[in-house]
Amino acid sequence: MMRILIIEDEKELSNSIATYLGRGHYHCDAAFTYREGSELLAMNDYDCILLDLSLPGGDGIQLLKQLKADRKTDGVIIISARDSIDDKINGLTLGADDYLPKPFHLSELGARIAAIIRRKQFQGNNLLQFEEISVDLPAKTAMVNNKPVDLTKTEYQLLVYLLNNKNRVISKNAIAEAISGDGAALYDSFDFIYVHMKNLKKKLASAGADDYIKSIYGMGYKLTMG
Amino acid sequence: MKLLQKTIRSYILYSVLVLLAGIPLFYFLVHNLVLKAVDNDLLATREILKPRISDALVRNAPAEIHFLDQNITLRFLSVRSDFTKIETQDIYDPHAQTKIPCRVLQSGFTVNGVPVVLQVSNPLPNRYKLITSIVLIELLLLALLLVGLLLINRQLSKTIWKPFYQALQQLRGYNLEKSGALSLPTSSVQEFNELNASLCELVERNEKSFAAQKEFTENASHEMQSPLAVMQGKLELLMQTNPLTEEQALLIGGLADASQRMARLNRSLVVLTRIDNNQYDLIEDISLNSVLRHFLGEYRLQMEEKSIGIISSLAADNILRADKALIEMLVSNLLGNAIRHNHKGGSIEIDTGTGWLAISNTGSDSALPADKIFQRFQKQSNDSNSTGLGLEIVRKIAAIYHYDIHYDFINGLHRFSIHFNNR
Numbered sequence: 001m002m003r004i005l006i007i008e009d010e011k012e013l014s015n016s017i018a019t020y021l022g023r024g025h026y027h028c029d030a031a032f033t034y035r036e037g038s039e040l041l042a043m044n045d046y047d048c049i050l051l052d053l054s055l056p057g058g059d060g061i062q063l064l065k066q067l068k069a070d071r072k073t074d075g076v077i078i079i080s081a082r083d084s085i086d087d088k089i090n091g092l093t094l095g096a097d098d099y100l101p102k103p104f105h106l107s108e109l110g111a112r113i114a115a116i117i118r119r120k121q122f123q124g125n126n127l128l129q130f131e132e133i134s135v136d137l138p139a140k141t142a143m144v145n146n147k148p149v150d151l152t153k154t155e156y157q158l159l160v161y162l163l164n165n166k167n168r169v170i171s172k173n174a175i176a177e178a179i180s181g182d183g184a185a186l187y188d189s190f191d192f193i194y195v196h197m198k199n200l201k202k203k204l205a206s207a208g209a210d211d212y213i214k215s216i217y218g219m220g221y222k223l224t225m226g
Numbered sequence: 227m228k229l230l231q232k233t234i235r236s237y238i239l240y241s242v243l244v245l246l247a248g249i250p251l252f253y254f255l256v257h258n259l260v261l262k263a264v265d266n267d268l269l270a271t272r273e274i275l276k277p278r279i280s281d282a283l284v285r286n287a288p289a290e291i292h293f294l295d296q297n298i299t300l301r302f303l304s305v306r307s308d309f310t311k312i313e314t315q316d317i318y319d320p321h322a323q324t325k326i327p328c329r330v331l332q333s334g335f336t337v338n339g340v341p342v343v344l345q346v347s348n349p350l351p352n353r354y355k356l357i358t359s360i361v362l363i364e365l366l367l368l369a370l371l372l373v374g375l376l377l378i379n380r381q382l383s384k385t386i387w388k389p390f391y392q393a394l395q396q397l398r399g400y401n402l403e404k405s406g407a408l409s410l411p412t413s414s415v416q417e418f419n420e421l422n423a424s425l426c427e428l429v430e431r432n433e434k435s436f437a438a439q440k441e442f443t444e445n446a447s448h449e450m451q452s453p454l455a456v457m458q459g460k461l462e463l464l465m466q467t468n469p470l471t472e473e474q475a476l477l478i479g480g481l482a483d484a485s486q487r488m489a490r491l492n493r494s495l496v497v498l499t500r501i502d503n504n505q506y507d508l509i510e511d512i513s514l515n516s517v518l519r520h521f522l523g524e525y526r527l528q529m530e531e532k533s534i535g536i537i538s539s540l541a542a543d544n545i546l547r548a549d550k551a552l553i554e555m556l557v558s559n560l561l562g563n564a565i566r567h568n569h570k571g572g573s574i575e576i577d578t579g580t581g582w583l584a585i586s587n588t589g590s591d592s593a594l595p596a597d598k599i600f601q602r603f604q605k606q607s608n609d610s611n612s613t614g615l616g617l618e619i620v621r622k623i624a625a626i627y628h629y630d631i632h633y634d635f636i637n638g639l640h641r642f643s644i645h646f647n648n649r
Contacts, residue, residue: 010452016459023466081451103455103489106462154527169465171479173486179527182558185490185611186528186565218475219465219482 002117003044004028007037007063008052008079013102017050020106021113023168034058041067046074047120048113051096053080061094068095075116079104105174111164128163130223133209135160144207154179155200158193162213162223171220197221230383237379241372248368253361260353261329265312268331268346271298275344280337297328299345306341307334317347326351389413393422400429402436440502447495454492458485487610494615497555498602501622506549514544514583517557518576524558528565529574538576544583544646552623559616560585560642566612567640575639586641593635600631 004026008014011032018028029044031037034057041049041063049067053060064076076096092099097116100109118126118137126137132145135156142149142159151159161170161178175193176184201213214222279300282291291300310333316325328347335342389411396408408429410422461482470478500506518540529536546553564574564587572588598604600621603614620642624631630645 010456012456013452013459016456016463019463020459020466081448102451103458103485103492106459169462171462171465171482173482174462177486181524182493183525183528183562185613186525186562187531187611192527192531216465216475217472218479220479 002026002047004113005031005037005040005044005046005049007031007055007060008050009033009055010052017106017109020168021110024110024166026113034060034063037063038066041072045072047117048075048077050077050079050109053078064094064096073120075120077109077112077116079109105171105177107161107165107168107170107174108178110168111161111178114164128160130163130166131210131212131225133159133163133204133212135163144204144209147207149203149207151200151203154196155203158196158200162221166223169216169220169222175220229387230380233383234376234380237376241376245368245372249361249365252364253357256357256360260357264329264348264350264353265331268312268329268348271346272331272333272344275346276335276337279342279344283338283340297347297349301343301345303334303341303343306336309334314350315347319349386415389415389418389422393425397425402432407433440499443495444499444503447492447499450492454485454489458489461485490611491613491615494613494619497619498615498622501552501619501626506552508549508551509547510550512546512548512550512553514546514553515540515578517553518578521554521558521561525561525565532565532568533571534565534568535573536576537573540576540578542578542580544578544581546627546646548627552626556620556623556644559620563616581647582643582645584641584643586636586639588638589640591638594633594640596633599633
């Protein structure tokens with residue numbers, strides 16, 4: 001069980017994150033103030049810390065400094081308002097691993113957390129696995145039953161995103177943003193996702209994998225066993 | 227016409243008029259005065275001579291009366307005639323051996339019953355010289371006076387109006403988004419002080435309302451981020467719930483789209499306020515072509531999706547000194563618009579030259595209102611993915627670096643061109 005600490009004063013957001021991550025194999029602690037965050041950090045070790053910068057009682061950057069001073073190796077993702085890009089530079093130079101500006105998709109957060117934890121725990125050996133499907137992240141190759149499947153860049157991105165958020169419904173908006181970033185706004189519709197997803201499913205099926213990618217009507221997709 | 231020129235022009239016009247009308251008038255007046263004086267002299271001479279002639283007639287015969295002064299002659303008449311006539315005549319002067327103008331008095335009267343005609347003449351050349359000298363001196367004085375007045379006026383105007391021109395210069399260079407408060411010097415002229423005070427007050431009020439507006443947008447866009455994040459999170463959680471009917475799923479999908487749009491709008495607003503606050507100040511040399519190539523790659527899928535053909539000849543590269551994030555926004559917004567407002571199977575042309583970039587695209591058949599498109603929320607399409615802030619961002623970035631941006635509609639192509647003047 002991975003331990004996550006959410007230091008975020010917006011309780012509803014903190015709860016949403018905890019609920020979403022709780023569906024994966026994550027255990028979440030929540031701190032709503034600077035002091036709570038500081039105490040929890042001192043008491044426990046976490047695999048990943050989600051850190052909001054504007055906290056009641058102090059600046060989140062100070063918590064980051066404290067963490068680094070204590071030589072903790074916890075992964076840190078700053079989740080903060082988008083207009084604090086200086087904080088971003090500041091945060092990354094101080095040793096945060098990633099920065100996710102609000103508002104963000106929980107699935108994107110899930111993907112970032114998964115990436116950081118993998119990076120921290122399995123140095124080098126970076127394999128994403130779901131049943132007979134696996135993805136070698138450093139080599140950027142997808143495999144079914146250990147045989148490589150030839151995917152386009154977009155199909156590969158889709159597969160990784162699904163694997164990072166398995167058993168959860170991912171919205172088309174989140175997928176579009178994950179693939180195209182700001183350029184997602186330039187699509188007239190989400191038809192392109194449908195096309196790429198169809199191709200991905202076809203390739204996985206012809207490589208011998210079961211159809212785990214479920215299309216969820218009106219909302220998005222889900223990688224699941226059932 | 228400048229203020230100084232206008233006042234001085236009036237002065238000069240008046241001076242020239244006075245001089246032109248004044249010189250002949252003055253000459254005429256002095257001339258008349260001199261003649262009058264001469265005439266009076268002549269008449270006085272006659273009155274002085276009358277008793278002497280009378281005395282001489284008592285003692286001598288008329289033929290023996292002579293005057294030492296060759297300017298005076300006396301003739302005797304047989305018939306009495308009383309008259310007095312003064313006129314200017316040219317009379318031969320034996321000294322000068324030429325005729326010279328003289329003032330001549332001829333007067334007929336009787337002395338002791340003898341009718342005589344007395345002629346007294348007074349040569350004028352010396353008087354004329356005097357007149358000329360007087361007129362010349364007067365003229366010189368007048369001219370000196372006028373020139374002096376003009377110069378003093380000019381100088382005075384310059385110093386008196388100086389605060390006005392200083393205020394004008396500051397106002398001209400004033401930019402609400404950049405300049406701070408005005409610093410206007412105090413003047414000894416009350417009106418200027420009042421003007422300056424009013425200007426400073428006006429600018430201060432403007433500044434305050436601009437700051438308030440900026441702060442509001444800043445706060446609003448900042449404060450919106452957390453509830454937006456909550457909303458987006460809850461929606462994603464809602465998507466995980468089971469069972470969901472198709473109807474519910476469609477509703478949630480619609481909500482997710484709307485919240486995504488709001489997030490995008492918020493992102494653009496944040497960018498705008500950050501530009502307003504000059505928070506993009508990492509100036510470096512940027513190759514425009516490499517930024518263009520980056521976004522052509524970034525948007526390749528989007529263009530393929532719409533089967534948009536790209537015609538680009540990145541011939542001349544422009545190295546811009548600017549914040550890279552801003553140049554990227556400039557290019558991505560222009561290129562993004564060219565894709566968004568294009569039709570399926572359309573085309574985009576990218577031209578670059580030394581100091582300029584032009585992006586043209588096919589799209590709607592009529593020209594866009596060039597005066598409105600750079601204003602915020604002036605959407606030219608009902609595309610829900612368009613925030614209506616893209617060109618406002620482009621305009622602001624162009625304004626920061628003094629780039630000229632133009633929109634034209636040529637041969638069915640919507641063309642946005644930028645001239646980079648800062649080099």
